[in-house]
Amino acid sequence: MSGMRVQAKVANGETEVKILMNHPMETGGRKDQKTNEVIPAHFITEVTCEHNGKVVLNSDWSGGISKNPYLSFKFKGGAAEESVKVTWKDNKGETETQEAKIKA
Amino acid sequence: MSMKRRTFLKGALASGAVAATAGLMPRLVFAEGAKAPAGFDAKTYDDALKAVSGGAEVTESPAIAIKVPDIAENGSVVPIQINAELPKIESIAILVEKNPVPLIANFKFAENGVGYISTRIKMGGTSNVVALVKSDGKYFSVKKEVKVTVGGCGG
Numbered sequence: 001m002s003g004m005r006v007q008a009k010v011a012n013g014e015t016e017v018k019i020l021m022n023h024p025m026e027t028g029g030r031k032d033q034k035t036n037e038v039i040p041a042h043f044i045t046e047v048t049c050e051h052n053g054k055v056v057l058n059s060d061w062s063g064g065i066s067k068n069p070y071l072s073f074k075f076k077g078g079a080a081e082e083s084v085k086v087t088w089k090d091n092k093g094e095t096e097t098q099e100a101k102i103k104a
Numbered sequence: 105m106s107m108k109r110r111t112f113l114k115g116a117l118a119s120g121a122v123a124a125t126a127g128l129m130p131r132l133v134f135a136e137g138a139k140a141p142a143g144f145d146a147k148t149y150d151d152a153l154k155a156v157s158g159g160a161e162v163t164e165s166p167a168i169a170i171k172v173p174d175i176a177e178n179g180s181v182v183p184i185q186i187n188a189e190l191p192k193i194e195s196i197a198i199l200v201e202k203n204p205v206p207l208i209a210n211f212k213f214a215e216n217g218v219g220y221i222s223t224r225i226k227m228g229g230t231s232n233v234v235a236l237v238k239s240d241g242k243y244f245s246v247k248k249e250v251k252v253t254v255g256g257c258g259g
Contacts, residue, residue: 014218016220027205029205055214056213056216056217057213057217059209059212060144061209062144062205062209065208065223065225066180066223071223073213073220074218075216076216076218
């Protein structure tokens with residue numbers, strides 16, 4: 001369940017953040033093919049990213065994001081050695097946070 | 105500009121009757137305590153779009169580009185990249201018209217946001233993928249069809 005990876009790189013005045021999360025992203029609409037029982041919903045509902053303690057991205061998700069989610073986004077500003085902090089929360093209340101230093 | 109608005113209004117009138125009645129449903133569900141953000145309990149594309157945009161006018165914009173494969177062999181992992189060359193990007197939402205839950209995600213930016221998102225989404229079958237971008241208080245969208253060989257919702 002753990003092991004989120006965060007990379008951030010600044011170029012031309014913009015910082016690109018790349019995130020890989022470990023998560024099953026079960027929609028709750030899928031059935032176990034052997035038992036025919038519905039697999040309970042278990043997916044990330046919220047992902048936020050802070051840069052130097054200020055929120056730069058806040059996102060709401062459904063189970064429509066693929067398993068072991070990948071996300072990349074950009075924000076203006078950022079400098080080498082500054083920190084970005086990414087946090088996800090899921091529908092069961094589980095959460096994970098990972099910090100990374102911005103690379104030039 | 106006026107032409108665009110006219111064609112939009114025609115479309116809005118055509119779907120208005122359905123949307124008006126259906127629009128009441130999600131609100132009732134919200135009232136019952138689920139704190140799902142707007143649009144995530146919508147079961148149809150029209151309801152989801154309306155919930156995210158707050159019913160505001162949505163204009164098709166060539167300034168938004170969706171990069172998706174024309175044909176996806178595996179609907180459970182469809183890479184998508186969105187680039188929006190618009191001022192003051194406030195949010196980017198991804199919707200899949202024919203998914204059981206059409207709203208995939210809604211990304212909201214601070215004032216230093218850039219119109220760029222790259223991720224991987226699930227598609228139950230062949231459908232249009234829609235990017236809905238809020239720029240300077242207004243909503244813009246663009247759609248692109250992806251043909252899905254094996255759906256990604258049945259597992």
